[in-house]
Structures are given as structure tokens and as C-alpha cells.
Amino acid sequence: MITPAFELTQDPDFLTIIIKVPYARASEFDVYFEGEDFKFYAKPYFLRLTLPGRIVEDGREKASYDTDKGTLTIQLPKEIPGQHFEGLDMLTSLLAPKKSRSAKSLVEEIAASAELSEEEEEFDWEIEQTLYEESAEGTLPLQYHYGFGNLRSGVFQRLQDELSDVIDIKDPDQTPVDERRRKRLAAEAAKFDPDHYLADFFEDEAIQHVLKYKPWWVDAHKKMMALQGKSHQEHDTPTFVVFSEEEREQLRKFTNKSYLLDKRSRHHVYLGLIDILLAYCYEICVNEGDKNVESSWNVRKLSATLCWLENFTSIHDVLVAFGRRVLCYPLHRHFGLVTRAFSDTVMILQLGKAAVLKCLLDIHKIFMENDPAYILNDLFITDYCIWIQKTKSKKLAALSESLQKTTLTKSHIGFELEELEAAAVLVQEEESALKAAGTVSRQQLPSSASETSDSEESSSTSSSETEGSDSDERESSTREDGEINSLQGTLREERTAPLIDCNGLRQGTNTSTFEVGDEKSKVSSQSTSVPGKLIEELEKQMQTAIRLSEQPEGLATASCILQEQEENRVSEPDRFSKDTTGKGNFLEVSSKPNPLLFLRSANEDGD
Template structure:
């Protein structure tokens, strides 16, 4: 049987149910309502909902079928008028069957004073007397230390409840989706130290400095207005793809202690960082690398790490964002931290929406990242729907008060930035100085070769015959304008350098005194 896609809304007095069943056989349709139980059958569809409140079918109830949309629309009255039904948009929770109530008989324990007194008396005697055989049995406390390779296989996955799930896969295959080596042999206690060593080795000074000194390209992504910057909580709605995914999730009940719940919520923030980074650096348009980005930036997904403190989560996220993705910029990473805080403030429903997108990206990934859906994402989707809204509100307030500095990251960012800036300034000064010197030389050369006011020098016709020997040793110089002269003087090959200099200076002096006069060198 198929589960139809469905939507539930409510008013103060009624509940509205819309079922999308385009292939339904209308003549066989049956609807049953009893208290919290709602059932729908129309071959090949079957749906049973466990509602958070009681409804009743009465004269005010109605139902219609839209042939074009293939949708059933029904409404039922609430038993308690004005009651608000919680989590009507949590698809998986509505599909869970009602929990069976077990009646535990009340047993009253009646004490026996006589027996109690004898027991107390015997205990006191035992405390006062120690036999010879027992005097060597003193309290002994063995220091517990986890071995490097535990006999019990390390656990990972949602709530750290899974082990040996990756035994059958080869190392090269696993290396495409996670960074943790030998996940079924590496103990949990070593995951953090191994991760930090790998990040320190992977950090590239040159890449970071290049984007620190030239952040023009990064500013586009920092200034980008993300979806959550303008979205209001009441406007959040699941898409058809989201509903199709949520209704197919298995019904699970999780038995978790406080420590496990704490680790799960911190891991949730760690995964959200990767999602927000991908959204911002792709300007809201996912790419073929989106799945890689989310998995790589999340220590939970790539190293199966379990966090204990909120600040530890943010430090890990920042470190990985400065080591692996294309854009490695401190201001960009801090902007993504602010994005995570905004997503948490929008509440449970929007966080589930983000995880639905992550699930889709992992399923469509070229690498086998669907394994991460099996280990983490599906369980997160089921668990979040069952969790109270107050849990996410507390988480948002807690992270809103946390800040991280560059000193806490561990890459010596401040010293690196200071050194890079000094080198950049020195290179800038040297480059500008060289440029200015070159410009001055060019201007000087132009000034000495083209800006001298030289006029043409010619000899009279009468002097040509008499002074033929002297004219053979000199040539005429012409100039059309003293400010924009374009021609250089031509001199005879037989004239010496000293005579050229003397002749030029004498000509200039005579020309300066009288522009219209003619000179006849001797």
C-alpha cells in the first residue's frame, strides 16, 4: 500500500486534512475517525494518523475530491473547542502508532520490624568484626584506561549506537566519504586528536594569506542575503519533496540518556554549519560539490566525533572551514557562524527542512554519501520531529552567547596575518617607488630629447658658394613649435662631438635673442 502525501492545518474549532492521492479509486474510499485515530483507505492508498488531540465526525464535517489535483480535502471538529494541536507538521510523528499503556499493579510493601532489627544487628556485628580470611580483602580501585584497540568495536552513528557497520567496505571506498581511518578499529577517544593533527597538516598558509590580503571575491559571498535573513517562522512550510521524504521515514523510538542527547544536539549544530556554508558560498544554488562541502566541514560526519561543549563545536567548524573548502577566509567563516545562529532561532521546523536538503544532496552525490544518511541524517529527521520545541530554543540561546577568537583556532592566524601584511606593505612601497622612478626617467628623457626649442638653421644663397667647405660640415635644424617640437636636429657625420655642442649652444643663444634672424656658423 502507498502512503499518500498529506497536510494538516487547524483552526480553533476544526482540523483540516488534505490528502494527495491521484490514483485513488474513489468508489472504494473509506474514512474512519475515532478520538486521536484517523484512517483513510482508497486503493492503492492507506493512511493512519495518530493525532495529538481528539476529533469527531459530526454534521459540521465535510469532504471533497478535486479531480484535477487528485486531492481529498476533509475537515473535522475538535472535541475540545479551542484546543491547540501540537506538531501537526511533524509528518513522521503523526504516522507513529499509539503507544500501548501498561498497567503496573500497585504493590504495598509491609515491613517486618522484628526482621529489620535482626538484620540491622547482624550488619553492625559484621562491621565490628573482620575475620582473618577477610583482612587481606581491602578496597582496590583499578585505574580505568581505554586501550588503543578495544576488544569491543568502537561505536559511531546517531547517538553513538552503531558498530561494525562499515567492516565490509574497503579503505579506499570509505576514504571518499569520511576522513576517519579504520572507523571500526579507531577508538572514540582518539578521534579528536587525529582530526586536529590532520587539520594542522592540511592548513595552507599561502591559500589563507592570499584571501586575507585580497578579499574582494569573498565579499560577494559575505554580503549575500541568505534565505533565513528574511524568513519568518510562521512562513516556513515543507515542500512536496520534504513531505515525500518524511512520510517514508521509519517509526523509531530512541532511548537516550542526557549525555547522549547533549552530544546529538551539538552534532546537529556541527552539521548545520556545513549546510549554511554551502548555501552561502553557492549563493543558494547547490552544485555537484555541495554534498562534499557539507560532509567535509562537519566533524560529526567526516570523523564521527562526539562533542561535549558548544564552544568545541564552533572551533572545530572554523578550523575545517579554513583548511578544506575553496574559500578560506576568517570573516566568511564567522558570517556562517551567524547564519547557524539564525537557523537555530527559526526553530525545529526549519532545521528539519535543512536536514531534508542535506539528505537529498547526499543521495544525489557522485560519491557513496548515502551511507551518511543511513548513519546519521535519517535518525536526526525522526528524532527531531519527536523532540520538544523547547530543546531547540534552549540550544539557540546557548549558542547565541558564545564567541570564538582567532587565538583559539590554533593556526597562529594573528602572527600569520601580521607577517603577511608587513610583506605586502613593503612590496607595495617598493613597487610604487620603482614605478615612480621609471616615470621620472621617462619624463626626463622626453624632456631632454623632444622639448628643446630648436629652430631651422639655413645659409643664404650667396654664402653657399663662398663657404661650401663649412656647409659640408654642418646641416640645418628645424623646429615648428617650441612647445611641441617633433623633429630632432641632424648633423654631419664628419662633425666632431665638441663642435656639435658648441654649435648647438651658440645657435640657441642667437635664436633666443632674435627669433627671425638667421645664423651663419663660422
């Protein structure tokens, strides 16, 4: 028999069942309903449902068949008009036979038969013998349980190669819960990277961007809160969560079974559910609802329940473990993502088991598409999807209330985050102060340089003014005497002509350069200090120049004397200037004779 695809809806008076039976004959439809039981048969389809409320046959029932779509629509009146049937989206639980919870044969029959077959295997008499050693714990090694409700054991002995890439704990069958926790805490402490955390703490543009993303449960929660306080709020809550056709197909494929859990196991199951939802909310937030190759890794790595087979004892322990793993393993390690996942999980639990089931189905799909993470579906997620459909809504409401009252701070994480942030802020302030001091010093340096340049400009201006006054006096004197004008022309020719050393060789113009600015500054300093003496000296030089014009033979001698005096002068240390090319100091010698020295040497030679 084939279980057909079906869907249930309701209004205040009727329960509507839509069954997809393509290629079936309408004349062969057989429908039976009474109380909470509903049965449908049309070869080769068979459907049996256990309804969450009672229906009656009073003549108002209706049925219609759409041959084009192949769907049968049946409307059944409710026994109590206005009654709300809860859990119509929980298709797997609706397929369960009535009173199936008390049937002992439904409790892990497959696993029990597998263990029985292993025990009945023939003993190998050729096994290697060893000396007997008394064990303090007993004759048989202990095997610890794990998985949903701690109902599994011995799985890792058979699938160690496959599960080694899925979980972090090694040999969980021989590792007790307390030792798993100690190893997990040690691994997280070794993995924590302060530099990575501080980088995300100070440069959080990408993180602030993903925090703005709003998944589907945010809008659904707003609608639910808007209707809070109205008389039929509970009736309207399930309408906020809508399952897709793919999700309905997932629910139909699950094999219904019951779980006999004691109080402690149920406590572990609820806390493990919170841990898995926290990891899932982180994944949805950082990837903004899109799935990628890292989605499976994020969910299982951030959940200590899935990665370390952890059994939590309190909600606070769940939050601390999740916060530590967020700050150690994924790409974005920010405490704001921890608080965001915390608030999202509260919203999902407040929306009810339909929202929780929708998230679990998405996790189931993520793991199913990833190898070998699909093994986690067999250990946890599939059982959670079946179990949550039979969970009372009051239990989830109490769980969300307890979660909302729990607080988590950075000091609870255990990595000294607050001290680390305070130290980083101090370092940042010191660096800012050093940069500010460097900026001030750089600002002062150009100002002093500008003052120096201003003084140089002022001195050059005064020298240029003095030279201008001197040139005016010269021009006035040349107007009085025409011979001086002819002498100035001769001097200009001598300045532009190449120099001749004492050996009669012509001196190259590219061998050295003359510091014009230095000589001008010296002349200007002399003119500013004793302007009267300079005028008298210039008059004497002009008179001497007149006599030199009559003795051209003395020019070469004066040139040699000038060269010797220049060599003696530049030999002093203050005549060295720094080579800008970085090759050392070089000596600057004028290619043009100083007219003042030239006239003085010529005058001495003439006298």
C-alpha cells in the same frame, strides 16, 4: 496496504486532512477518529495518524471527494477551539502508533537480529591456530561506537571499501574518540595553507559577492521577528516554513522508530546537529543555493561529525572545529564565511524544528544523489530526520540561545591567524613604501634629464644665435667682396664631394658618420667664450681662402692632413661613443671635412 499521500492544515476551529486516493471508490471510504486517533481505509489505501491534539465528533465534521483530482478532504472540529496543533508538518511522527516510545521491539530490531544471526553461524574448525598471548585490555578487542547517538558499530568492517572515500578516519571501529580528535587536529594543522588563506583575505571580491546571498530562512526569520511579541507568535511560526511535495514524499518514505538515548548521547546528538547545519549553511552560501557535484563533498568535509565521527562536548568545540575545517579544505577559505554560517545556523534553530527538518531533508537528498555519500544517510541523516520531528521546540529554542551566546574569534582557531595577517600587512606596507620610493626616484630622474636637455637646448640656442650672428657678419662681408661669394660656392662643392685619401682612393660616405652636434657645441662654446677672437680668426680664414682659390693643387694635401688630424683626434678615449645596438663601441668619423680645420691646414700648407 498502501499509505496514501496526505497533508494536514488547521484553522482556529478545525483540523483539515487532505488524502490523495486516486481510483478509489467513494462508497467504500471508511473514516474513524476519536481523541488523538485518526484512521482511514479505502482499498487498497490505509492511513493511521496520531494527532498532536484532540478532535471531537459533534456534527460539524465535513468530508468531500474530488473525483478529478482523486483527493478526499475531511474537516474535523477541535475539542478546544483556538488550540494550536504543533507539528502538523512532521508527517513521519504523525504516522507513529500511539505510545510507541515504550515499545522495546522498535529499538533497532533489524540491527539486533543481524548481530544475532552472525553469532549463530557455525564455527570453522579449520581456522589457522596461533599461540596464546595475554591481552591487557581483555580477551576480546574493543569496538567503538559512532553514528547517530553512537548506536552503530562494526559497520566499517563490512563496508571499508565504500566508506574509505567518505570519511577521513581509518579503522574507526578500533579508534577511540580521543584518538580520532588528535588525528583530526593533526590532519588540519598539516592541511592549513597560509598562502591560500592570505590570498582569500586580501583578494575577497568573490567571497564578498557570495556573502550577499540570502537563503530562504533569512526572509522567514525576518517575518518571525516582525511578529515577535504578539500573542499568537507561536501559532504563526510554523507557517514560515513550507515543505514541497517532494519533501513530503521523503517524509512519508521514512520508517518511524523511537530512540532510547541517555543524557550523554542526547548531548552528542544536539551538538552533532549544530555541526551538520554549519556545514550545510556554508554550502548554501558559497553556491548561492544551487547544487553541484561538490555539494556533497562540502557538507561532509566541513562537518567533523560526518568526516571524523567526532563526538563534541561543547558548542565552542563545534564552532572551533568547523572554523578550522573551513580554513583548510574548501575553495573559499575566509573567516567571514565561518561567521556567516554561524549566524545562519542560529536563524534556522530559532525558526524551529520545521526549518531544521527542511535543511536535513535537503542534506538527505544531496547525499542520496552522490555515491558513496548515501551511506552517511544510513549512519546519521535519516535518523536525524526522524528524531527531529519528535524533539520538543523548547529544546531547540534553548539550543539556539546557547549557540547565540557562544563567541568565536580567530585566536580560537589555533592557526595564529591574527599574527599571520599582521605580518602580511607589514609586508604589504613595506612593498608599498618601496614602490613609492621607486616612483619618486623615477620622477626625479626625468626631471634631471629634462634639466640637462634644457641646458643643452639653451646652449644650442645660444650657439645657434651666435652662428646666426656670425652668418650675418659673413653675409655682410660677402656683400662687400664678390670674390668671397665665389669661394663659398667652391667650398660647398668640396663639402658635398667625396673625400680622397692620401693614396688617391675615394672614401665611402657610409663608412663613418660625423657628429655634427658635437662640433657645433665646440664652436658654440668657443664663440660664447671669446667672440672677438673668433671674428678675427674667421677674417684670416677668408683671406687664406682667397689665396687657396688660386692654388687648387693644395686641396688634396690639405685633405690628407685633415684626415690624419681627425684620426689622431678620434683615437682619444672621449671620442668613443656607445653603440646602441649592444655590439660595443664604435668610432665616429666625419664624412664631411671640418671647414675650420680645412682652412687651417690649407693655410699652413700655403704659408
